[in-house]
Amino acid sequence: MKDERKLPAFKYDYLGLDSQTIKHSMANRLEYSAGKDLYTATARDWYHVCAWVIRDRLMERWMETMRSYYRQDAKRVYYLSLEFMIGRTLSNSALSLGVSDELGAALREIGVDLEQVREMENDAALGNGGLGRLAACFLDSMATLALPGYGYGIRYEYGMFNQRIENGQQIEHPENWLRYGNPWEFPRAEVLYPVKFNGRVITYPDDSGERRYQWVDTDEVMAMAYDTPIPGYGNSTVNNMRLWSAKSSRDFDLNFFNQGDYIKAVEDKNDSENLSKVLYPDDSTEMGRELRVKQQYFFVSASLQDILYRHRKYHDSFDNLPDKVAIQLNDTHPVLAIPELMRILIDKHHLPWDKAWDITRRTFAYTNHTLLPEALETWPVAVIENLLPRHMQIVYEINQRFLNEVMHRYPGDTALLRRMSIIDEDNGKRVRMAHLAVVGSHKVNGVAALHTELMKKSIFADFDRFYPDKIVNKTNGITPRRWLKQANPQLAQLISANIGDAWVTDLDRLKQLMPLAENNAFRQQFREVKRHNKQQLAGLIKQRLNIDVNVDSIFDCHIKRMHEYKRQLLNVLHVITLYNRIRLSPDNGVVPRTVIFAGKAAPGYHLAKLIIRLINDVADIVNNDPAVDNQLKLVFLPNYNVSLAEEIIPACDLSEQISTAGTEASGTGNMKFALNGALTIGTLDGANIEIKEEVGDENIFIFGMTADEVVERKRAGYRPLDDYRNNAELGQALDMIATGYFSPTEPDRFQAVIDTLTTHGDNYMVLADYAAYVECQERVAELYRDQESWTRKTILNTANMGKFSSDRTIREYAQEIWQAEPVDVELSDHAIEKKAG
Template sequence: MENQDEVSTGEKCRNIRTGSSPDDIAQAFLDNLYYAQGRIPVLATRNDLYMALAYTVRDRLAARWVAQMQQFRRAELKKSIKVVCYLSAEFLPGPHLGNNLLNLGIYDETRQAMEQLGYNLEELIDQETEPGLGNGGLGRLASCFMDSLSTIVVPAFGYGIRYEFGIFDQEIRDGWQVEITDKWLKLGNPWEMPLPELCQEVKLGGHTEHYQDGQGRSRVRWIPAGVVEGIPYDTPILGYGGNICNTLRLWKAEAVESFDFQDFNVGNYYAAVEEKVKSETITKVLYPNDEPEIGKMLRLIQEYFFVSCSLQDMIRIGKMLGNSPECFDQRYVAQLNDTHPSIAVAELMRLLVDEHDVAWEKAWEITQNTFGYTNHTLLPEALEKWPVELFGQILPRHLEIVYEINRRFLDQVRLAFPGDEEQAARLSLIDESGCRYVRMAHLACVGCHAVNGVAKLHSELLKSEVLRDFHEMFPEKFHNVTNGVTPRRWMALSNPRLAALISGVIGDGWITQLDELRKLEPFADDPAFQEKWRRVKRENKNDLATLILNRTGVAVDPDSLFDIQVKRLHEYKRQHLNVLHIITLYARLKRYPASDCVPRTFVFGGKAAPGYAMAKLIIKLINSVAGVVNTDPDIRGRLNVAFLPDFNVKTGQQVYPAADLSEQISLAGEEASGTGNMKFSMNGALTIGTLDGANVEIREEVGAENFFLFGLKVDEVEELKARGYDPRKYYDSNPALREAIDLIRSGHFSGGNAQLFAPLVDLLMQRDNYMLFADYQPYIDCQDRVSAAFRDQQNWTRMSILNVARMGKFSSDRAVREYCDMIWKVQPV
């Protein structure tokens, strides 16, 4: 019966909903424009056209999505699969339309269909507002993993938060960053489906009551102060080739009752609506920091809210399929994307013990089996901790559970390290060194069966520094999974010219087996192929030059070396070291106007956390230097500097393909992995970088001779710190560095205002926490080697081809397979 229904429904809707010829697509598009969007072509806005096309594509996903759910159900009923749940407070999927066309394999057909109707596909793709539901690397990684899970055919859910306002839009006014609210939902989101019937209730605040149940067992009841509802919004995540379609399930908070009728009836309209407003605040806005805000109650509520909804949803699905909560860990594995969802450890314990009557020991076994924890940072200030009092106010029952987990854990610690109370204090889930805090990374380490870093070096530093005591206690839990990025979005979609050139010689197997790029190696020395390679890069640079002109008014030369640094603004990432190089070149040219230099275009992009004054001052510095350099007649045609506002996934897709040089210049030991470094290199940029994060492995893969390395190594950084680092010594002894700093300090780039950059310069002169001065000269020397190498275009092209050919390792498919083997113990279907 069920099968018959499927067939007849499918038959009735054939072609208009599933057909993939240009004619089918064109007809379906007009149908959607009329019936879904209520427009005819002459009255349609660009957004109407985009929506109609999006619905047309969504229809073509639907069949796969429904089939997927059916397949899960059948497999689940046979108990033959384990579903991966990726818990992340952030996802940055990027625009969906182009990616779905690529993965469905109907890009060209759709372009033709639009042409038939007189529309330009690229313009419609450009109309989409991307969901900016993340800050940067961590959220983007989650989305790359979702793409890979679907492509390599692993059944999965991404669970997160449907922020009404995502990461702010950045404008640059007078050189300063200005934050504008991101209204990504304003024109409608055709990719999501609300499922109000699958809502979950989440309790907050209040107190607990301990009592004996009928059988005399002690039980706990949580009496909350309030309840909110989570409504799931599902977005399909189709794998390349349409293999399977997984689900990104994001939760929106709503009030349990829209109106409090009693208040309403006595005429207190505002009080009645207040509850609703309060509840909905929970998922209003993404915190725009790439560091946690300790003590921000709303942030803790956000984290708990989406974790509780997700775990309850998992239990609900299990129940629907006839699984008892005791089998939870046989049906699911859940990865914690940093500590933001780590309250899941206590929440699953609560659900199992309090609500499903599972014994503590059994519940603990299930919890540990279920969760894995990925750490994404070495910055001590980014390790999440919550004041005990605040934690207990919002989550009174969870605080009791954390205490109980800690009590049992510290017993274990004292057995392993008898008499070592300092070790116990360091490991404790509660920081009692001053104000008392719950340490979320400790909760994750104890409650998970696996802990991993995101690049080899980072994982080693976790073991030897940040989580040293845990590594001593549980060495078997520690793993490394080096990050990767999806070659679908970051090569095939964003760089169609390069993709076509590559596929033309080695076929298109590389799109799902990135190691196949190795087959390019024999072409690295082929002059005809090199020429084509250069032409692709030249055209991509031309496109980027147009974008830069339109967005910033700066005209740049596509024949110059495109030297690009795009990433969040942070002192440890050292955008200001890049600026010191620019100023050094500028000063050289001013002094020796006739000197021969390789023309360069410096491009920057990235957002600063709104409260991070120093990062915002660095943006102002970049724009101030740009203002002087770009308008100086002595410099014309030799150096240009542009700050591309509002760097996001969409802009990234236009930037990476056009780069000659990728700047990956963080102080060694600070960047956990980086993923932009991979995107650049995959698109044929050469890297100038330190031995930090995944740079180490990129260099290993592409070969030291194809990578511009400079700077202190991790042990040298530590040694220098131990000896007592004094930035002044470098300033005093290096005339070029001194000149660059003095130019900034004199007000040369700030219309004579010597105060403007004083906070930045003073910090460098006094503390220079990220050792720019120590790395300055090695960086300048390395940049000079870059310029010399760029003059030899043949060899440069060779290196560029080899970089791409050797990037196989950095596919997120490889990373996800490693999670499957090592951590999740699941097999691709």
């Protein structure tokens, strides 16, 4: 049969936003950019065509945005982060432009499936966990609020790793996300900065007799910029995410090449470019630690050179730098920017120390993301001295001047000086990066109310007393564009049909849903959306794991980075308990449950990887036991990323947020689940506390010890073996793990897990909270039997998530930390003509 499909003949494309003009653009791009026609184009070709067509429509807005910032001499916000988990860009950009339907219609007319095209896009492998997902939400909100915001990071060639599960174990494979190119980025070969390492410092007197410092005999790496447009939703603002890629200062050594030593000839090039190869190289070795420090300095050095170049284009001095530039340090990874800015101001521009220090402190602000001492970065002084000798001198000087201030205010308190020192003298001389960040910033913020209060009481208690107004709270948020409108289109449509679509940029408007929780018809529609999403996820589980799950069961989801404090082990113990109950009494009328895990363990984190294997071994037994049938299923979905989260979150009934109280800074997954109509089971930790305040005590499942109770129980001498002996179901579950019930070919496979929970002290209080958790899960199951009551509570969760929009968070940052104002971007007449088409 003859194929009658036709593309329109190419004509001049005015970049209009209607489906016909988009189709004309596709014709142009398919022929002249992809070099294909309808008969040879693959799904991947169509993805690139769609990306180019949408990107073209962002360009005029992008250019006009940058021109507007220059014209208005706006204060700019620079967000420095080692991670940006932006996920897939095609759908998000089309959504922001308001052309999602038009794009789909244009493809349908050609006979191409938009969903198949979307699947061709790899997630950008630029992060691992909540840190990077938060940064991506913040970029989206800055653009949507028309704030002059830029993201700076590293263009990782391979990301962290691609996780596969083989024989129940996590196996890491290279995450080559750039294999087929990235149509969203613009390589900027002309934006190239030298970044120096090693060498030595010489001193000399200048013409006025002042002592000056020069960093010489250095090794050099070049940082090349790659730009990605970040569009705001429903406006003309398009901001920039600039990522740095390491390039060698020379391609190869011709002498070695001519001698036939080809490996040696390109050795320098390979060593240099390793800096941007992989996210978070293993730092358990000296070489790995050195590479991490080099990565961190590489991206802050390039970013600061770029920031200062942009500032000096329109300003004659650095006196007004804090009035025109705000730099936010996302965790401690970019903290080397503080001594780097000092070095530039003092050594290159010869500012006096006090003036340079005042400018530096007023420019930087620091976000802390953890209370765990082991997660607060420290680097051996010897490593910094070797790689960055001048910076180490500056850190010593900062520390000495700071400790002099402390000594004058609290004379004689040597213990205080030791605690507050930027240099830790007790553990082999290490630089405390968090201390450097606090001393070198004008504001320090936590990311949830409890987290901020605990910061003030624990890790930064001395600093809070010394700087009483410096530490503030900025509760995290998520972008409703990606995490509701894009990820859950059916629910978004249901909401908009009932209250309009203004909620997309004003999430507080979701409160208008509250009366609808009492409406039978709306509850039924809400349930139908959830069931549709569960069917979609069940299909994905079947496709990827060949496991059939019951869509009428509770979808109980625990998706996050694998870590002991996230307490995936507590969830597994509950699964084993349910399994034992079903086997003991198959006809007990248990509420069916599907427990879904996803998350990566750091390659060097052996216990976390062992927990993944335990989950899969338990799943192998539970899912294949005919006595259990459809009453219980356990699933581990590999290679957790943003796109997988977009599949799981809309389908979830129960959100697991069960970290040991006092360990989770905030969490943003808890917000995404609740926004999409899941109920939370959790401890009073991180943002769970604020979610509870917003949704009401009766619409969330809280269990376990508070942060104060955890501290008190440890102080009183917590003995986990007592809980093991005194709770028969807990004892049975642990014994089954210990004796090889789930690993018969290797009975002692999980001995390290058992030891951690018993003889090694159960640091994260898994056994202490077990009974409360199991009892709380019984309340969950009982409520799920009453679908009307359950749905009423899920609607109220969605309705009360307004506080947790990243728009609110960014607005608070802008007003209270950055002092940055929105800039209206108006397209020129020429651009408006193009838009009209």
